[in-house]
Amino acid sequence: MAFFSLTKFTFLFSLTLTFLLMLNSTKPQTLSPKPCNNPYKQLNLILNPNGTITRPNKPPETPPSLDPTLPVLSKDLIINQSKGTWARIYVPRKTLNQTSKKLPLVIFFHGGGFIFLSAASTIFHDFCFNMANDIVSVVASVEYRLAPEHRLPAAYEDAVEALHWIKTNYQSDDWLKNHVDFSSVFLMGSSAGGNIAFNTGLRVEDGDSGISKMIKGLILVQPFFSGIHRTDSELRLVSESHLSLCNNDMLWELSLPVGANRDHEYCNPTIGDNILRLENIRRLGWSVLVTDCDGDPLVDRSIGLVRFMEKKGVRVMGHFTKGDYHGVQDSEPLKAKELFVVIKKFISSLPNQAIE
Numbered sequence: 451m452a453f454f455s456l457t458k459f460t461f462l463f464s465l466t467l468t469f470l471l472m473l474n475s476t477k478p479q480t481l482s483p484k485p486c487n488n489p490y491k492q493l494n495l496i497l498n499p500n501g502t503i504t505r506p507n508k509p510p511e512t513p514p515s516l517d518p519t520l521p522v523l524s525k526d527l528i529i530n531q532s533k534g535t536w537a538r539i540y541v542p543r544k545t546l547n548q549t550s551k552k553l554p555l556v557i558f559f560h561g562g563g564f565i566f567l568s569a570a571s572t573i574f575h576d577f578c579f580n581m582a583n584d585i586v587s588v589v590a591s592v593e594y595r596l597a598p599e600h601r602l603p604a605a606y607e608d609a610v611e612a613l614h615w616i617k618t619n620y621q622s623d624d625w626l627k628n629h630v631d632f633s634s635v636f637l638m639g640s641s642a643g644g645n646i647a648f649n650t651g652l653r654v655e656d657g658d659s660g661i662s663k664m665i666k667g668l669i670l671v672q673p674f675f676s677g678i679h680r681t682d683s684e685l686r687l688v689s690e691s692h693l694s695l696c697n698n699d700m701l702w703e704l705s706l707p708v709g710a711n712r713d714h715e716y717c718n719p720t721i722g723d724n725i726l727r728l729e730n731i732r733r734l735g736w737s738v739l740v741t742d743c744d745g746d747p748l749v750d751r752s753i754g755l756v757r758f759m760e761k762k763g764v765r766v767m768g769h770f771t772k773g774d775y776h777g778v779q780d781s782e783p784l785k786a787k788e789l790f791v792v793i794k795k796f797i798s799s800l801p802n803q804a805i806e
């Protein structure tokens with residue numbers, strides 16, 4: 451199998467907090483971080499007197515569409531009404547008349563620091579639409595509950611519930627029933643969504659063998675991780691407009707369980723039970739793709755994660771590019787297209803049977 455070593459392949463990519471740039475781009479850039487202690491103010495959130503949160507400047511959303519002239523059709527399916535969770539399913543139109551052809555299923559989790567955005571956000575709708583078309587797969591983009599109203603692990607629980615829901619209900623949906631190869635399922639996410647894909651993988655690996663056997667791999671695009679100790683790239687890019695260290699810290703402040711520090715296992719993948727769970731991922735034979743770029747403050751954590759998984763014997767491929775920034779694939783369609791080429795290659799490089 452052609453798994454690339456980290457050092458040989460340097461490319462380009464990114465993820466999802468693009469719009470945080472808009473919120474803070476007018477502030478002067480400073481070389482040393484200013485004290486960050488008011489996450490609501492920093493992230494432009496309004497804490498209402500009745501305890502609810504208002505998110506001003508809501509980015510545009512796009513509805514699903516069954517328009518038969520589009521190359522990809524999409525629809526929303528409710529997962530759990532009481533939680534407001536649902537999934538938007540994308541299928542390439544050409545495959546709808548080919549019932550014999552089954553496609554991989556990419557289960558996608560959007561970014562936004564666990565706090566912002568939606569599967570309906572136009573940037574993610576367009577991304578998933580184009581991904582279904584380019585890599586020729588079915589995509590299920592999961593709407594999960596957001597922090598700080600619902601702190602972690604709420605998003606992971608919603609993601610696990612989404613997997614159970616797909617496994618239990620796919621027979622009642624024509625698209626899932628007729629067009630998905632359920633031995634070729636991938637958990638994917640960008641930024642905070644990459645963190646959710648990773649933590650969801652760790653949660654299902656020992657929970658439900660039916661689900662863990664249908665999963666073939668994880669695709670982590672600029673995954674949002676942290677830790678108490680700063681990395682070189684976090685310090686080098688401390689005021690990076692797409693994800694400043696201050697915003698980074700404040701997102702964790704509002705999404706981790708109250709009182710947890712950044713070495714919590716939701717946040718630092720190399721800590722605690724995660725180590726044991728990675729061992730199980732190795733045994734299940736899942737493959738992992740991690741992509742990032744040198745302009746992303748998170749890049750050193752991505753490189754560290756690849757090395758850590760290599761050490762644990764997990765089959766992992768790192769793909770790193772130069773000159774890009776956090777969230778580049780959400781704002782630059784050509785960068786997304788390059789990412790899809792890498793993902794397609796990753797998926798097609800995998801063996802057909804999981805190794806026990």
Ligand SMILES: *[C@@H]1O[C@H](CO)[C@@H](O)[C@H](O)[C@H]1NC(C)=O
Nearest residue numbers: 497498499500501502503504
């Ligand atoms: C809480 O306050 C906000 C802002 O004033 C208002 O929009 C919202 O409807 C209120 N929600 C509840 C449940 O009272």
Ligand SMILES: *[C@@H]1O[C@H](CO)[C@@H](O)[C@H](O)[C@H]1NC(C)=O
Nearest residue numbers: 529530531532533534611615
């Ligand atoms: C939906 O969510 C509620 C609240 O968490 C939970 O009690 C219920 O079991 C869920 N329903 C299904 C069908 O999973």
Ligand SMILES: *[C@@H]1O[C@H](CO)[C@@H](O)[C@H](O)[C@H]1NC(C)=O
Nearest residue numbers: 518542543544545546547548
């Ligand atoms: C699929 O089949 C339907 C019904 O047979 C037909 O109307 C439609 O044009 C076909 N679509 C494509 C993309 O071939």
